[in-house]
Amino acid sequence: MNQSIFGTGNEEKRLEVLQSYAILDGSPDKEFDALTELAARLSGSAVSFLSFLGQSACFIKASFGLTIDEINEMPSLCQLGLKNSKTPFLLKDSRKHKVTIASEHTEFRFFARFPLISPNGFLLGSLCLLDQKPDLVGKGQVRSLELLAAQVITLLEGRKKQRVMQQSYRLHREMEKQRALDRLNNDALINTTTDDIWSIDCNHRLIAFNKAFANKMEVLIGTRVFPGSPALFPDKIPEDMHQQFKSFFARALSGESFTETYGRPEKLKSGMEIWIELSAHPIRQDGKITGAAFFARTITERKMAELKITESERNYRMLFELSPLPKMLLDVDTLEILEINQAALTTYGYQKSEVLGYSMGILFREEEVAAFYETIQKLKGKEGASKLDTVIHLKKNGELLQGELFVHELVYRGRNCIMAILNDQTEQLRTLSLKSQLASIMENSLNEIYIFDTDSLHFSYANRGALLNMGYSLKEIQTLTPYDIKPEFGEQEFRDFLQPLLSDQKEKLVFVTVHERKDGSRYPVEVHLQKMRYEGQPALVAIIIDFTETKKTERKLQELNELLAKSNRELEQFASVTAHDLQEPLRMVSGFTSLIKKKYEGQLDEKGLQYIHFAMDGSIRMQQMIRDILEYSKAGQALKRMEQFSLMEVLDPVLNDLKKRIASKDARIDIPQHDLPLQGHQNSIYRLFLNLISNALKFIPNDRTPEVRIRVRQDPEKYHFTVEDNGIGIASEDLLKLFQPFNRLHNKQAFEGTGLGLATCKKIVVNHGGEIWVTSSPGTGSQFHFTMPKAKGV
DSSP, X not given: OOBOTXXXXXXXXXXXXXXXXXXSSSSOOGGGHHHHHHHHHHHTXXXXXXXXXXXXXXXXXXXXXXXXXXXXXXXXXXXXXXXXTTSOEEESOGGGGTOOEEOSSOEEOEEEEEEEEOTTSOEEEEEEEEESSSSOOOXXXXXXXXXXXXXXXXXXXXXXXXXXXXXXXXXXXXXXXXXXXXXHHHHHHHHHOSSEEEEEETTSBEEEEOHHHHHHHHHHHSSXXXXXXBSXXXXXXOHHHHHHHHHHHHHHHTTOOEEEEEEEEOTTTTOOEEEEEEEEEEEEETTEEEEEEEEEEEOHHHHHHHHHHHHHHHHHHHHHHHOSSOEXXXXXXXXXXXXXXXXXXXXXXXXXXXXXTSBGGGGSOGGGHHHHHHHHHHHTTOOSOEEEEEEEEEOTTSOEEEEEEEEEEEEETTEEXXXXXXXXXXXXXXXXXXXXXXXXXXXXXXXXXXXXETTTXXXXXXXXHHHHHHOOOHHHHTTOOGGGSOTTOOHHHHHHHHHHHHTTSOXXXXXXXXXXXXXXXXXXXXXXXXXXXXXXXXXXXXXXXXXXXXXXXXXXXXHHHHHHHHHHHHHHHHHHHHHHHHHHHHXXXXXXXXXXXXXXXXXXXXXXXXXXXXXXXXXXXXHHHHHHHHHHHTTTGGGGSOEEEESHHHHHHHHHHTHHHHHHTTOEEEOOSSOOEEEEOHHHHHHHHHHHHHHHHHSOOTTSOOEEEEEEEEOSSEEEEEEEOOSSOOOGGGSTTTTSTTOOSSOTTTSOOOSOHHHHHHHHHHHXXXXXXXXXXXXXXXXXXXXXXXXXXX
């Protein structure tokens, strides 16, 4: 909205209303003099005037008591009291508000403004009063002056209506003259044109026609035609032409308005094909179709030109569509995309329906649209193509495109257009950016990087990391060669060392050496050396890895490993000795308890016998636990003695040792049909299968026959074994803690055991380089899986 300086809202609309009264232009309006005098008489004021608000100034159209020029010398009156512009404003005494209202000879105290409001609510001007006396008017006078102000608007409205009526009358007279002239012109045009004009009734009989039609029909059928004659002559015109016009007549008489273009052989003169444009319209009278009017013109020359243009456009479109460069046709004023080829759609990632009819702004970042529009407007009218450098475009997926944009102006289908061709340089610019980033990375790398000449061997470049570590400036190091910072190399020895690289026998040299800093200190490095080109010349690049800290870490790790191995040996020895020493007192307790039972069994009561049973059972379980602890501690000792053996060399002893348990439970054990070569510690693998199969036989419901199945599959590197049972299964929350030492899921009354069997299995598998895990369904069985690396060469 355009805000007026007078604070009256929509200024454009207000000025439009004001101008409709034709009040601003011209000299003062005498018609309003009586109104201003009447206002002064009603109020008793010395001065009254009528002003109208233009775009940026006041126009005084009538005054009383002062001349218009004198009032114009007080410009502050234009805006005084306009804040509440639609209600009367009364300044009863200007001195109280420190407002000065003065002409050249008089100082006024009283000021009043009565707004002139248009019927649609716009402030057009004011009826104003001035006087030397303050507080001049009362309430009755204010109402009278408001009515007088309204009378001004009424007068303006009346003048406006009178002016509109006069203009309407003049326009009506002019239109009547024009219609009469048009009728004369139409009659002259109809009978002087070479185009055919005729009309027919619903029975296909002629109503009216022009001379061109009559002459052509006379040549075609051999006789003159008259109103009422048939419009179709099937026996005198070709059948195809008769059927065609019969169809045209039927369509028009059915109420259709249409224009058809058709070609036919010329029967009147040369026999060549001509092109006709036929326009047809139904004739209606009182809402009913009473006939049809036709207009036919020969457009052969235009049609031939159109065909040539179409052929040219087809060829141009083919070049446009098949071009590998992204191309677009844009409206030069709005940048609307009129056409876009497939290369551009592929580049930007859009479908054609997503861009046609839209501004090219969708292919720009928002902040760049205005700049591109301004550039195109500056190029309007320029001959030839123009190149816009470093244009940044936006793909549909948000990625950016960069490149040159070539534009040139042309006319397409009657519209001034811009052909825009994109030379996408995104990849080239990205490559340059990447090279710049790589150069920055190389310069700021903490690893030392050197480049030296293949002939003189002098350093051409050293990065910041090299300069900081070596203590040289770039100028100083450019006077040195690699053998100057490698004490163990001389020049010839270094050149001989480089020969396999310079002769392309090797692509890279990697070696460990020692570098010497400027201050004489030395440090171990690993050098990676390759050929390259630097500033157009053959060169060698050396990337240096300082592994001083790595050496320290390796030494520390070696020391820790030795301490760990010693600790493990001591721990295993302690476990073995402890387990062995504990068995002797247990055997004594177990033996003497057995003797007590044998000697005093008849003298003890039931309670005493029960106590002896508890003691004997506890010692037996303690002995089993000590044996399991000893077995667990020895699970990894024997891996130093790796050997070759077969799967059956392990399974056969296991099944033989479990023969009684298998028979007592009537269990079924399925083993692999084919033997496999294994590598490891045979006794440990024996213990692994023994524990797993024993568990499979142990954790079985009393009413179920045990079924144990051992399966194996293999890949190029390892075997995957599965020992599957149909036992009680394991709850999912217990699977993770199953292989922890001394972890029992059941009490000893339900199932015997120490809780070390599966822990020992895990230790054996891990020490052999494999993994072990379990899957289970409670109530239906479990599957213990473990992997074993294959022997080399298998």
